[in-house]
Amino acid sequence: MSILIQQATILTMQEAEAPFTGDIRIEGNQIVQIASHIMPQPEDEAIDGRNKIAMPGLVNAHQHSPMSLLRGFSDDLKLMDWLEHKMLPAEARMTPEDIYWGAKLGIAEMIRSGTTAFADMYIHMNEIAEAVTETGIRASLTRGMVFMEDDGGRRLQEAIDLVQRWSGKANGRITTMYGPHSPYTCPMEPLREVIAMAVQDDIPLHIHLAETKEEVEKIHSRYGMTPTEYLEEAGMFERAHVLLAHGVHLNPEDVSRLKGMRGGVAHNPVSNLKLGCGIAPVEAMIAEGITVGIGTDGAGSATTLDMFEEIKAACWLQKLDYGDPTRLPARQVIDLATRGSAKLLSLQHEVGVLAPGYKADLILIDLAKPHLQPIHNVESLLAYSVNGADVHTTIVNGQILMQDRKLLTIDEDELYREVSTRARRIVEGI
Ligand SMILES: N[C@@H](CCSC[C@H]1O[C@@H](n2cnc3c(=O)[nH]cnc32)[C@H](O)[C@@H]1O)C(=O)O
Numbered sequence: 001m002s003i004l005i006q007q008a009t010i011l012t013m014q015e016a017e018a019p020f021t022g023d024i025r026i027e028g029n030q031i032v033q034i035a036s037h038i039m040p041q042p043e044d045e046a047i048d049g050r051n052k053i054a055m056p057g058l059v060n061a062h063q064h065s066p067m068s069l070l071r072g073f074s075d076d077l078k079l080m081d082w083l084e085h086k087m088l089p090a091e092a093r094m095t096p097e098d099i100y101w102g103a104k105l106g107i108a109e110m111i112r113s114g115t116t117a118f119a120d121m122y123i124h125m126n127e128i129a130e131a132v133t134e135t136g137i138r139a140s141l142t143r144g145m146v147f148m149e150d151d152g153g154r155r156l157q158e159a160i161d162l163v164q165r166w167s168g169k170a171n172g173r174i175t176t177m178y179g180p181h182s183p184y185t186c187p188m189e190p191l192r193e194v195i196a197m198a199v200q201d202d203i204p205l206h207i208h209l210a211e212t213k214e215e216v217e218k219i220h221s222r223y224g225m226t227p228t229e230y231l232e233e234a235g236m237f238e239r240a241h242v243l244l245a246h247g248v249h250l251n252p253e254d255v256s257r258l259k260g261m262r263g264g265v266a267h268n269p270v271s272n273l274k275l276g277c278g279i280a281p282v283e284a285m286i287a288e289g290i291t292v293g294i295g296t297d298g299a300g301s302a303t304t305l306d307m308f309e310e311i312k313a314a315c316w317l318q319k320l321d322y323g324d325p326t327r328l329p330a331r332q333v334i335d336l337a338t339r340g341s342a343k344l345l346s347l348q349h350e351v352g353v354l355a356p357g358y359k360a361d362l363i364l365i366d367l368a369k370p371h372l373q374p375i376h377n378v379e380s381l382l383a384y385s386v387n388g389a390d391v392h393t394t395i396v397n398g399q400i401l402m403q404d405r406k407l408l409t410i411d412e413d414e415l416y417r418e419v420s421t422r423a424r425r426i427v428e429g430i
């Protein structure tokens with residue numbers, strides 16, 4: 001199958017290339033040509049790109065997709081309270097089918113708001129992988145592991161099963177990671193064991209790091225170190241590719257510790273703002289050459305999976321932190337949400353830019369709206385004015401998943417019926 005997008009305003013995100021008007025040809029799952037005019041072929045499905053921006057799909061670098069079932073159930077609490085007294089009891093009640101529908105709800109929201117790939121950490125990963133397979137989105141999946149009790153190796157075995165069963169599946173749309181949950185839920189010994197597995201199997205790691213002040217205090221009282229030092233002590237930054245979620249409370253020495261690491265940090269600004277966590281040192285990390293990407297965290301805390309909200313919040317936080325509006329400018333934040341996040345998912349050679357040879361993961365944004373006119377500067381519009389509801393078309397791996405705001409791989413009526421009854425049952429009495 002081939003698709004020809006005609007006369008769109010194209011933002012490739014290739015180095016410093018400026019936006020231009022042109023055509024994009026997709027064959028199979030790849031972009032094959034980008035030029036100011038491409039001769040249509042009879043077999044092409046033509047898409048009118050006029051009055052639309054074509055750009056790489058956004059990559060959500062940290063998510064817990066089934067937590068969409070818990071959106072709005074428990075807000076305005078401290079992270080540890082929220083996690084221990086609300087989320088964990090609710091998760092204990094979730095069946096594999098609940099997870100499937102919760103993941104599908106999250107995926108529907110992501111496709112609708114221009115996200116074409118995401119990094120997920122959760123439980124019952126087979127069901128999430130099924131939802132990814134059916135809906136057509138791209139994902140890097142992680143079985144999150146808390147090692148606070150002897151479970152006879154069950155969690156670790158589920159993590160291994162996920163990696164063995166699903167890596168490279170769904171036409172290559174699924175990749176996998178190993179996921180020790182966080183410094184405060186992973187003692188040194190199992191942590192070292194997982195890192196050794198990741199190095200041996202050449203599978204990346206995905207972990208929460210330094211999200212709250214309480215975490216820093218807890219790790220200091222247990223081990224006399226910062227959370228980052230603790231991971232360094234475990235050998236996490238030596239050889240493995242690591243996706244660190246949050247990285248809010250990093251002192252300058254911690255930032256230096258991450259210098260030269262494979263992977264980088266997923267910044268989740270809306271979740272950090274809403275939970276009152278603090279401001280991650282994004283500009284300081286970038287200055288040290290550390291890769292920064294952007295994620296939403298689960299909808300159970302952030303309540304939104306709209307990456308355009310994250311993009312705005314990321315800019316605002318850096319500008320506010322430094323008292324300086326020149327910090328984290330428009331082009332750079334878009335780079336974090338596309339190329340930066342793609343690198344965190346180890347997909348930098350496949351997605352995150354529009355260029356021949358890259359996977360056809362891209363979105364079209366409808367500019368025929370009052371809040372998106374006139375068009376002085378495409379990058380400014382994208383960073384400060386566009387929201388997820390302005391996404392017109394979403395394409396992943398050469399397949400159209402949303403066209404003219406209609407989802408083509410998800411039955412939304414059925415989805416909303418399923419999630420409302422399941423969500424009610426899960427939270428009852430908690
Ligand atoms: N509870 C599982 C691990 C699941 S991994 C994903 C976990 O991350 C949790 N989670 C979601 N958001 C956050 C966050 O912001 N910080 C820390 N954990 C979170 C979520 O509730 C879920 O339990 C076990 O015992 O093995």
Ligand SMILES: [Zn+2]
Pocket residue numbers: 062063064208245297298
């Ligand atoms: Zn998280």
